[in-house]
Amino acid sequence: MEAGLKNKHYDVIVIGGGATGAGTARDCAKRGLKVMLIERLDFTAGATGRNHGLLHSGARYAVTDHESATECIRENMTLRKIAAHCVEETGGLFVTLPEDDLGYQKTFIESCIAAGIEAKELDPKDVIRMEPAVNPDIIGAVSVPDGAVDPFRLTTANVLDARIHGADVLTYHEVVELIQENGRVIGVKVRNSISGEEQEIRGSITVNAGGIWSHGIAKKAGITINMFPAKGALLIFGHRVNNMVINRCRKPADADILVPGDTISLIGTTSSRVPYDQVDNMDVTQEEVDILLNQGCQLVPSLSWTRILRAYAGVRPLIADDSDPSGRKISRGIVCLDHATRDGMEGFITISGGKLMTYRLMAETAADMVCKKLGVDAKCTTHIDPLPGSEKETDNPSASKKHIIDMSTGQIAARERHGSLSSQIKYDTDSDDALVCECEQVSVGEIKYAMDKLHVNNLVNLRRRTRLGMGTCQGGICASRAAAILGSKFGNERAITDLKSFLQERWKGVKPVAWGRSLAEAYFTSWIYEGVCGMEKGNDKESNITSAQ
DSSP states (O other): OOTTOTTOEEEEEEEOOSHHHHHHHHHHHHTTOOEEEEOSSOTTOSGGGSSOOEEOOSGGGTTTOHHHHHHHHHHHHHHHHHOGGGEEOOOEEEEEOTTSOTHHHHHHHHHHHHTTOOOEEEOHHHHHHHOTTSOTTOOEEEEEOOEEEOHHHHHHHHHHHHHHTTOEEEOSEEEEEEEESSSBEEEEEEEETTTOOEEEEEEEEEEEOOGGGHHHHHHTTTOOOOEEEEEEEEEEESSOOOSSEEEESSSSOTTOEEEEETTEEEEEOOOEEOOGGGTTOOOOOHHHHHHHHHHHHHHOGGGGGSOEEEEEEEEEEEEOOSSOSSSTTSOOOEEEEEHHHHHSOBTEEEEEESOGGGHHHHHHHHHHHHHHHHTOOOOOOTTTSOOTTOOOTTTOTTSOOOOGGGSOHHHHHHHHHHGGGGGGOOOOSGGGGSEEETTTTEEHHHHHHHHHHSOOOSHHHHHHHHOTTOSTTTTTTHHHHHHHHHHHHHOHHHHHHHHHHHHHHHHHHHGGGOSHHHHHHHHHHHIIIIIISOOOOOOOOGGGSOOOO
16 A cells, blocks of 8 residues: 555545546545545556547437436536547537438437437438548438547546545555445455555545446445446447548447547447456457447448457446346436445445446536535536646646647647646657657657656556557557666566566457458567567466556
8 A cells, every 4th residue: 555545534435446436536536525546457447448439419318318318418518628638529420321210310300409419410412521431322311419538538637636636546456345334334445456465444435436346346335236237349440430420320239330539440339248257358259340340331331441450348337127138228327326325334325327428427426425425515616627638728827838830749649648738748858759659659758757647557557548559550569668668667577577468468459350450460569579579478467467556
């Protein structure tokens, strides 16, 4: 445990380092509460880092889930204001293919308008000019205010703001026990996943924001939460195929959305129930790849010859009964459980359901309940206060005013990723400006900044903070360079171990789509590290990646 934390007593302990947990920690800290945020692995290691990054307008749920649709559009507009450096305002389309029911489009538009979502019918000919990637055979189209949001940047910004307002943060610490006394949760026992050391942390309220793992966390207090583990698989394509988000205008189904983000496009998702004991083993099957590719090509024909970089999957944290085997009919609404009234267990709250788009509202709901229980009269301001990185220059005088013409490609990319915080990246020497990852334009200076400021202790952390290794080579070229930089701080032996794990983690996503150029790239990477460098195969478990606490 970090020095100085042992004897502290917190107002609130938040379990889970995804967007909801980070948002809850931020909201509580900004209300003046003493906060501890605990994550068993790294931030965004769960569902937050395994979705399609859609800035939901709510249109997808307008017909089937009015409440979720209205929540999405409100939070969509909020995030555009408070998280501008995490958001790309691409706009969105819902298109009808010849085999789809064109009559559904009328119901769709009416439902969107009823939910407060701006939806406008477009001429298919105009849409084909607006978005050349779309299937030219479309017979109907509707514009909606969809966009793209980077969940990694968004979560990191929330953690940063929580820390700015006094929150303590622990990663790679797993909650192994909820400490109880007289029918009340009074703290948690955590185990350092690196050293194995166990420590107790005491707090007045514990918030369970563990996503699909909330089920197991609640069990530690003898509480049952009936969760539905709905697995969704996605594919990432090697370049940006489309300019706008393209949805299929029909009831939610497999592979009905293509989202552009940064340098790539993503097709998703499937939906299938998985056993609880498999939620940590999200391998993508060949059948899922075939479904995504075949259905996706109907939406955008060029996907049939576009290189697939990798496949991945996440588990939606849904709370529902067993009546729907796919989970698609389950509401994406927010569920906040007060276990004092529900189960007779004081000092314990669970926040779940929802979506990435509604994380802030979920956090506000949980923080409101925490404050009520503590008798604290403090209002939420997260809907109006910009996140670190999204301040205007007038709000952040230190923000870089360097003209874009005078900036290197790495500096421009860093400004896109970190917003106003990019002014903290130092380029004191020529080497600081050198590119480590050409695909994503990540410089030495940006890596040093991430190590110092963004809770980076290994290559997986670094990937999530900077996009290093997420481009065409999937870390084949840049991973060794980045490992050398981390090795200068943490030691070369550890850097080599970390490098093995990072490359194995990248291979897990490439394996389901290992054909053509992807397979050739994988063999090339293997040749470099095993053939030229003599590196043995590594361990693919993130929990075994060495990290400093």
